[in-house]
Amino acid sequence: MRNAFIPILSAVFLFLAGMLTINWQLWHMATLNSAGAARSSTFKIDAILNEAVNAADTAQRVAALGCTSGGQLELGTEAALKPHLRAIMIEQGGTIMCTSLPGNGVLIIHPETLPDEKLMLLPGNRLINGVPVLVFQRQIPGGRVIISVSDAHLRDVIAGTSENLALVVNKQQLTRTGDVSPLPTSQPSTTLASSALFPFSMAWQAPVFFDMTRLVQQGWSLMLLVFILSVAVGILWRRYAGKSTSFEEDLRKAIIRGDIVPFYQPIMNGKTGGLYGVEVLARWKHPKSGYIPPDVFIPIAERSGLIIPLTKGLMEKVVSQLKPLLPKLPDGFHIGVNISARHINSPTFIGDCNTFGQGFKGKKIKLVLEVTEREPLLDNPELIENLNTLHNSGFVIALDDFGTGYSGLSCLDALAIDYIKIDKSFVSRVSEQKDSTILLDCVIEIAKKLSLSIVAEGVETKEQLEYLNRNQINLLQGYYFGKPVSYVEFIKFLLSKPKEDIRAYEEEKV
Numbered sequence: 001m002r003n004a005f006i007p008i009l010s011a012v013f014l015f016l017a018g019m020l021t022i023n024w025q026l027w028h029m030a031t032l033n034s035a036g037a038a039r040s041s042t043f044k045i046d047a048i049l050n051e052a053v054n055a056a057d058t059a060q061r062v063a064a065l066g067c068t069s070g071g072q073l074e075l076g077t078e079a080a081l082k083p084h085l086r087a088i089m090i091e092q093g094g095t096i097m098c099t100s101l102p103g104n105g106v107l108i109i110h111p112e113t114l115p116d117e118k119l120m121l122l123p124g125n126r127l128i129n130g131v132p133v134l135v136f137q138r139q140i141p142g143g144r145v146i147i148s149v150s151d152a153h154l155r156d157v158i159a160g161t162s163e164n165l166a167l168v169v170n171k172q173q174l175t176r177t178g179d180v181s182p183l184p185t186s187q188p189s190t191t192l193a194s195s196a197l198f199p200f201s202m203a204w205q206a207p208v209f210f211d212m213t214r215l216v217q218q219g220w221s222l223m224l225l226v227f228i229l230s231v232a233v234g235i236l237w238r239r240y241a242g243k244s245t246s247f248e249e250d251l252r253k254a255i256i257r258g259d260i261v262p263f264y265q266p267i268m269n270g271k272t273g274g275l276y277g278v279e280v281l282a283r284w285k286h287p288k289s290g291y292i293p294p295d296v297f298i299p300i301a302e303r304s305g306l307i308i309p310l311t312k313g314l315m316e317k318v319v320s321q322l323k324p325l326l327p328k329l330p331d332g333f334h335i336g337v338n339i340s341a342r343h344i345n346s347p348t349f350i351g352d353c354n355t356f357g358q359g360f361k362g363k364k365i366k367l368v369l370e371v372t373e374r375e376p377l378l379d380n381p382e383l384i385e386n387l388n389t390l391h392n393s394g395f396v397i398a399l400d401d402f403g404t405g406y407s408g409l410s411c412l413d414a415l416a417i418d419y420i421k422i423d424k425s426f427v428s429r430v431s432e433q434k435d436s437t438i439l440l441d442c443v444i445e446i447a448k449k450l451s452l453s454i455v456a457e458g459v460e461t462k463e464q465l466e467y468l469n470r471n472q473i474n475l476l477q478g479y480y481f482g483k484p485v486s487y488v489e490f491i492k493f494l495l496s497k498p499k500e501d502i503r504a505y506e507e508e509k510v
Helices: 002-064 069-081 151-159 212-257 294-304 307-328 349-358 381-392 408-414 438-449 462-470 487-495 502-509
Strands: 085-092 095-099 119-122 133-140 143-149 165-169 172-175 190-194 201-205 260-269 275-286 290-292 334-339 366-372 396-402 419-422 453-456
Touching: 002 069, 002 085, 002 133, 002 143, 002 151, 002 165, 002 190, 002 201, 002 212, 069 085, 069 095, 085 133, 119 165, 119 172, 133 151, 143 151, 151 165, 151 172, 212 275, 212 294, 212 307, 260 307, 260 487, 275 294, 275 307, 275 366, 275 487, 294 307, 307 334, 307 349, 307 487, 334 396, 349 366, 349 381, 366 381, 381 396, 419 438, 438 453
Parallel strands: 275 334, 334 366, 366 396, 396 419, 419 453
Antiparallel strands: 085 095, 085 143, 119 133, 133 143, 165 172, 165 201, 190 201, 260 275, 275 290
């Protein structure tokens, strides 16, 4: 039941993660658009105010000439040529001397009372026509120039985007609709884009992070895609989980039926060509797929805990198959079985191994427990204790895949190791190329200094054989001598080889 919910939860999680990503992307784009709109509006109002600056230059020149009728005409012409300006006024001595409007008309009520600020927003109640304006002022000798900017043009700039913008001058704001009003202080999400030329800013509201309307309107196609992908992932996960569960169940049934059978790969004396021992390798005799190699099912067996009954069943088959061959096997013949760390840690491990050893009672067979270095061996003191107990009982301990995994020299110090098996990745480097054996030379030197026997795995070429013989590494295993074979094929191989004097070889090594 728990496994049934995993595909659903994974699909839901993927969909929610996709929605969150799409929403973030749309929010980020909306934020950038708002900031971009505010900057663009700032540049446009800068351009309008630059017109006011040019008009102020003209007005200052007119004021210097005494505000004649010709000067008034020049102001009217200037205002007409600057489409964004409403009126130009010259104030001197507290009196409006001349304006750009016909008859020296004035739009601002009591303009002489305006504060001396370069830029300000005036609400509609300060103007005769009730329409708010933006006022630009410049101080001149004896007075000032007052220029009003049409609110219509300002609103066009503000309304030219889809963002909620407002023109802000001295804590007063003008929005796309409505009159001039104080800038609210209770909106922490308000951001100001200030002009670099004039004392004003464009205020904009940062978009809310989650907006369902925005998500549906702008992201519906991506939402549909994420939904389809989530459903697809859920379906694939369910199928994969179903296959994984089915495979594990098939393996469980195969162990019960005895479909996990031993294959035997010979360990040879590279110098004499004699058979020294075998390594037992598991094969799954599948009714439909034929023999399945261990790298397919062993990881699942270890993960599920099936490795323990699998190894016990394999030991039983090895005893039943090789016990009748004992008269044909020389004294000291090695039978190696791979043992997982999970099995070593189990409470039945020592009993399982002793039962295995009892099966060969009466014959001087060396039972080798091959412990892979690809698993951490030193994490559990009970593991070390179990292996050392079996070593004291006569079992041979071999460290498999030496030099490739977790344990290294610390493992050699903690465990009573009899053999190390050099991984084929080192042996495969041996070639005619210079320095191809540097790593292997180091491994061999370490083993010899520690007085450890060596078995070299993965021997496939004559060149590798000759190199190992030159370095007194005589126990060899690999396709050069023979691949793992079934029980029947092993009998044929055994009968084709002379009976090796293994005890004499080991006494010579000592």
